[in-house]
Amino acid sequence: MRRAIDDAEAIARARGGDLDAYTVLVARYTLRAHRAAFLLGAGEESDDVVQEAFVKAFRHLSRFRTGEPFAPWLLRIVANETRNVARSRRRRAALALRLPSVESSAAAPDGPVDEALAAERRAWLVAAVNALPDRERQVLVCRYFLDLSEAETARVLAWPLGSVKSRTSRALKRLRGRLVPGEQNRVSSG
Amino acid sequence: MADRAEWQSVVESELRAAGHAIEVPPPADLTAAVRRRLEGQAVSRRRLLPAAGAGIRGLRLGWRAALVLVVAFLALLVATPQGRAVISHVFRFAGIELHQGPGPARSPGTAALPGERRMPLEQARRHVSFPILVPAALGRPGEVVVSDHGRVVSLFYRRTPDGLVRIDEFAGHLDQLYFEKFVRSSNVTKVEVNGTKGLWIKGPQELMYITRSGVPAIASARLTTGNTLVWGTRQVALRLEGNLGKAAALAIARSAR
Numbered sequence: 001m002r003r004a005i006d007d008a009e010a011i012a013r014a015r016g017g018d019l020d021a022y023t024v025l026v027a028r029y030t031l032r033a034h035r036a037a038f039l040l041g042a043g044e045e046s047d048d049v050v051q052e053a054f055v056k057a058f059r060h061l062s063r064f065r066t067g068e069p070f071a072p073w074l075l076r077i078v079a080n081e082t083r084n085v086a087r088s089r090r091r092r093a094a095l096a097l098r099l100p101s102v103e104s105s106a107a108a109p110d111g112p113v114d115e116a117l118a119a120e121r122r123a124w125l126v127a128a129v130n131a132l133p134d135r136e137r138q139v140l141v142c143r144y145f146l147d148l149s150e151a152e153t154a155r156v157l158a159w160p161l162g163s164v165k166s167r168t169s170r171a172l173k174r175l176r177g178r179l180v181p182g183e184q185n186r187v188s189s190g
Numbered sequence: 191m192a193d194r195a196e197w198q199s200v201v202e203s204e205l206r207a208a209g210h211a212i213e214v215p216p217p218a219d220l221t222a223a224v225r226r227r228l229e230g231q232a233v234s235r236r237r238l239l240p241a242a243g244a245g246i247r248g249l250r251l252g253w254r255a256a257l258v259l260v261v262a263f264l265a266l267l268v269a270t271p272q273g274r275a276v277i278s279h280v281f282r283f284a285g286i287e288l289h290q291g292p293g294p295a296r297s298p299g300t301a302a303l304p305g306e307r308r309m310p311l312e313q314a315r316r317h318v319s320f321p322i323l324v325p326a327a328l329g330r331p332g333e334v335v336v337s338d339h340g341r342v343v344s345l346f347y348r349r350t351p352d353g354l355v356r357i358d359e360f361a362g363h364l365d366q367l368y369f370e371k372f373v374r375s376s377n378v379t380k381v382e383v384n385g386t387k388g389l390w391i392k393g394p395q396e397l398m399y400i401t402r403s404g405v406p407a408i409a410s411a412r413l414t415t416g417n418t419l420v421w422g423t424r425q426v427a428l429r430l431e432g433n434l435g436k437a438a439a440l441a442i443a444r445s446a447r
Contacts, residue, residue, distance in 0.1 A: 006406055019225055026221045028287070028367060034217035039209070047218040054224045069405075095212050122208040129205070144202060145209030147319075172198055 007070045015061045025070065026054050032071060033078045036156075039095060039145045040138060042082040049085055053078040072148070072155040079138075079156050095126055128175050136171035143168055206319045210361065210425065283389060284427035285362025286369045286420055287400075288378070301412030303337035303344070303399050310334065318343050320361045320426050327445035328355065341402070342368065354415065355432035355442070362427020369429070370406065371418075372396040381419070381436070383443045388421030390436050419443055 005013075005024055013021035033053060037046040057077050064073055129140050142153040143164075150168075154161045307317075311334050315322055318340040324331065331345035345357040360368045377392040395418070399410035416433035421443055428446065430439055 008405075019228055022228065023221050023225055026224050030217050030220055035214050038214045039212065046215075047220065050217065051220050051223055051227075054220060055227050058224075058228050071402075118207075119211075121204065122211050125201075125204055125208045126212060129208075140205065141209075144205035145212065147206065147209070172201060175201060176197065 008066070011061065011064060011070060012066075014058065015064075022058055029071065029074055030054075033074060036075050036078050036146055037082050039141050040079055040082045041086050045085045049078060049081045053081045056081070069152075072152040075146075075148075075152075075156045076158060080158075095130055125175070128178055132171055132174060135167055136174065139164060139167045140171050203319070210319060283387070284420060284422035285360055285367060286371060286427070286429065287367055288389075289370060289372050301410055303335075303342055303410050304401065304407050305339060306335050306337045308333060308335050314343050318359075320359070322359060323423070323426055323428065323446040325357070325442045325446045327442045331357075338399075338401070342399075350432070350434075352416075352432055352434035352438060355430065355434065356415075357431075358429045359426050361425070362422055367400045368427070370398045370400055381421075381440065383419075383421040383440065384423075386422060388419060388443065390439070391418040391420065393417065 005021065007025065007028075010021045010024045014025065030050060033050045034046050037049040037053075042049045053074065057074050060077070064070075129137055129145075132140065138157055139153060142148045142156055143150070148156060150161060150164050153159075154164045157164070159167075309317070311322070311324070311331065314334045314336050317336045322343055322345075324345065328347050328350060332348050333346040335344045335346070336342070337344065342358055342360045345359070347355040347357075358369075362368060371391070373391055373395050374393075377395075379390045379392075381388045381390045394413050394415060397410075397412055397414050399407045401407055414431050416431065417436070417439065419430045419436075419439040421428055423446075428443070430443060432439070434442075
């Protein structure tokens with residue numbers, strides 16, 4: 001019985017030069033790679049970063065260890081490319097919050113006041129993450145904005161696992177230090 | 191004052207929520223560009239389907255184009271000799287990947303998503319990082335199940351006029367892959383739900399859950415009941431499944447708040 005091609009099979013075929021198989025991977029991971037590039041600071045150059053990353057990933061497929069998950073391996077190349085473009089223009093793009101849409105206010109379970117407070121709080125958090133030192137910003141982006149595990153983050157940023165843990169806790173501590181005292185009691189979810 | 195561990199878990203979940211609210215522009219369709227750049231260098235194996243040509247290259251095309259592609263591919267399948275390795279061409283929508291043709295063999299026993307946990311709706315809202323939408327047309331769900339560490343939430347309504355209705359919700363706008371469906375193109379039509387795109391899929395199909403690392407959860411493979419509606423909002427992707435007609439499904443979808 002025919003079945004969908006999974007990542008492992010697509011990679012195995014792509015290694016043999018099968019571009020159809022690789023195109024399946026490109027289609028499957030474009031949005032995720034693009035989101036990572038953008039959130040790690042590639043800004044308007046995210047599409048270029050992702051294109052370059054996919055081309056490099058194909059060339060380096062022989063180094064991919066069979067059985068390991070594809071996403072962190074690809075995102076490591078994306079993160080590297082993002083660093084290259086950020087270095088060349090000497091700044092990274094800051095992240096901005098989406099304006100709340102009519103739809104999301106209708107979808108929110110809480111009333112408008114709670115929602116406004118939560119939105120304000122999110123804007124504050126994103127601004128605080130933007131202002132962190134580079135490595136601390138990267139680790140928070142990977143762990144929380146990209147929903148990667150500690151091990152995946154270590155793979156993507158090419159750091160030892162211990163550095164992921166210590167930089168995460170340092171970054172969270174710094175965020176906490178920047179909180180005004182009154183805000184520490186506010187629990188918007190948990 | 192909240193102690194440190196508690197503060198950390200609160201700020202972690204707030205950071206996740208903030209991450210979902212960051213404006214990320216949509217990516218360009220890179221499949222054709224990447225392919226062009228690689229075509230010069232891939233030498234060891236030629237394309238499996240030379241006849242398919244440029245028509246099935248762009249996998250991220252508009253709706254009409256995508257459906258045409260699927261139809262074109264079906265025709266191609268018929269023309270392809272048996273036993274030849276063929277990659278099914280896929281098209282994606284809101285975290286769901288549609289494949290042509292029959293799906294995988296189903297595992298015996300009851301299909302389940304990984305780590306299913308039954309809980310009250312209010313508790314479920316705290317376990318997932320996206321807002322859970324509830325259709326006003328159906329009211330409170332009889333049962334709520336959170337799966338895979340809050341990656342998916344399922345609402346069950348057992349006593350609707352049409353029997354069991356199931357709604358799965360997930361953060362499909364992030365385009366991580368959540369489900370694979372195996373469909374016949376003739377059973378798929380484009381619909382609109384509150385001004386956004388949706389898909390109406392007639393008849394049962396094979397459905398499989400895909401884990402975070404892109405691996406199909408074999409134990410989740412099952413045949414869906416009745417028909418399916420797939421749609422998305424800015425924050426959530428939803429699939430509604432049940433033995434009900436298109437108009438009834440759309441009315442339920444439009445009432446989701």
